[in-house]
Amino acid sequence: xxxxxxxxxVLKSIYDAEKRGEPQVLxxxxxxxxxxxxxxxxxxxxAGKFEIVDHRAGKIVVHLTGRLSRCGVISxxxxxxxxxxxxxxxxLLPSRQFGFIVLxxxxxxxxxxxx
Numbered sequence: 293x294x295x296x297x298x299x300x301x302v303l304k305s306i307y308d309a310e311k312r313g314e315p316q317v318l319x320x321x322x323x324x325x326x327x328x329x330x331x332x333x334x335x336x337x338x339a340g341k342f343e344i345v346d347h348r349a350g351k352i353v354v355h356l357t358g359r360l361s362r363c364g365v366i367s368x369x370x371x372x373x374x375x376x377x378x379x380x381x382x383x384l385l386p387s388r389q390f391g392f393i394v395l396x397x398x399x400x401x402x403x404x405x406x407x
Contacts, residue, residue, distance in 0.1 A: 300365040302326050310360045321350040328401040333395050
C-alpha cells in the first residue's frame with residue numbers, strides 16, 4: 293500500500309524518536325519535499341545533519357539534537373494568503389519568539405520569517 297501522507301509520517305517518526313531520546317532516526321521513503329523540510333529544520337537547529345543512505349530505496353538518516361518539542365502537519369493543505377499569515381501565526385504558535393511555521397511556496401519550502 294502506498295502511504296498518502298508521507299511528510300506527516302516522517303514528522304511523526306522524528307517526533308517519536310525525539311521523545312524516546314534516540315540519537316538518530318531512519319526515514320523512508322524520501323522525497324525532495326522531505327529533504328527541503330529537513331534543511332529548514334537543520335537551519336533552525338531542530339534537527340542535526342541528515343545523510344542519504346540509499347538514494348534508490350529512498351532512505352535518510354537524520355541525527356537528532358534533542359531540541360524538538362512538537363512538530364506536525366496541518367491536513368488538509370490549506371491555501372494561506374500572505375495577508376492571513378499573521379492570523380495563522382497567532383493561532384498555531386505558542387508565542388511570537390517560539391516556533392516556526394514551514395510553508396511550501398513557489399520558491400521552495402520556507403519558514404514564516406522568510407516570507
